[in-house]
Amino acid sequence: MHLSLEELLEVRAGSGTREAAQHAATCPSCAEELAGLAAIRSALVQLPAQPPGRDLFPAVLQRWEAERGRRPWRRTAAAVAGFAVVAAVA
Numbered sequence: 561m562h563l564s565l566e567e568l569l570e571v572r573a574g575s576g577t578r579e580a581a582q583h584a585a586t587c588p589s590c591a592e593e594l595a596g597l598a599a600i601r602s603a604l605v606q607l608p609a610q611p612p613g614r615d616l617f618p619a620v621l622q623r624w625e626a627e628r629g630r631r632p633w634r635r636t637a638a639a640v641a642g643f644a645v646v647a648a649v650a
Contacts, residue, residue, distance in 0.1 A: 563587075568590065568594055568597060
């Protein structure tokens, strides 16, 4: 049995279990996965920082506020639907 991605990441971070670390050290397949993860991390670290072209938050906030004011019934409808499901199950 091989380690999951989560277990491999924990081993790489030094927070994995002793058994997982021992398996990764002795299993060629898991060692290869760890090497691949290290290569991906190294490549990502070397990417240049790219700031966003423009700040989209004000436009998103404006649209959200417009939608919120225009459709208050959606929250009510969702709540009613939720209560109906609970009532039907009970």
